[in-house]
Amino acid sequence: MSEASYPELRHDHALDGLNTLGLSARAAHFMRLSREAELAPALALAAQRGWPVSLLGGGSNLILAPHLDGLVLQPGFADCELTPGADGSVGVRVAAGHDWHALVMAMAARGLWGLENLALIPGQCGAAPIQNIGAYGVELAEVLEAVELRYLDDGRAETLGVGECAFGYRDSLFKGELAGRVMITHLRLRLSTRPRPRLDYGDLGRRVEGEPSPLAVAEAVCAIRREKLPDPLALPNAGSFFKNPVVPGPLAEALIKDHPTMPHFAQPEGKVKLAAGWLIDQCGLKGWREGPFGVHERQALVLVHHGGGDARGLLAFAERVAERVRSRFGVVLEREPRLMGRFD
């Protein structure tokens, strides 16, 4: 097939506006898929030309190298279908290209419970399972039934039940064994018309009154996030830059002894999760800026890009932040956003 059959195909395409860190990046070839059926011909073209294929969702959890080889595909299909189930449950099948926050608000406005704590998380639905998005005490895996995907090598379709996705804290099979091998095409979620507010995280419970609706909870979550987290459109960032570290019990005990107010959360097998934002904050780094990059002034876990920097500069800046935490607390911070493109 000639390239004329692919009206959406772009060459040497700028991705600057397609990543929330606002990093300058170019894809050798780029195509936004407006229908799932466009994937198979796109894969055939890439195979014919010898282009490696990679995927971009909302670009909100990615660090893009300046150059991306091969064909970058972005799912643009955004269908959403609701099916009433037993006991007040409602099945939702939503496509990869649907905006996540728009889905959360639409479901909350219909009075459906399950997604409201995950309001205002940037990005597309298809990316949500990759890092098992989570906020205010809820993780995606708790409302997910299955993930529909297609393999990039031969386009075959598969549906994985939630138990097959190896979900963990900010982790899944899609970051491990299936990384770079599949396109998530649809999520199947299970929501409920029956009230099940989850208000135990931080001061969320104090922000809502009486018996709240899912919309009231979602709006309270939005208000908290707007107070703490910078809007990527105003100040480019990728949300939390580091995972909250899970450390061995004895290290946590020693740190708590020295810092009795340190936030800490018990985990399985005697381990303890610490707050990376608190650790960075304690190093006096909140608001620290070096050239184009900085630590956000209200939430130290978020690194921000003031403009004019590149991925390499960002990684070096992040390394300096992590090194300060390591030398002060003996805790190693792990990066949360994924790298995409050539970093040699």
Ligand code: EPU
């Ligand atoms: N803290 C500080 N200083 C800071 C930041 C945090 O002292 O600069 C303290 C807070 O006072 C609190 C504790 O650290 O006691 C935890 O802070 P917070 O509740 O803000 O949450 P977090 O652990 O920093 C995680 C997620 C966020 C999510 C929030 C709310 C990770 C890596 N991050 O942040 O997710 O919105 O909880 O559930 O797990 C994201 O992944 O991009 C993201 C924003």
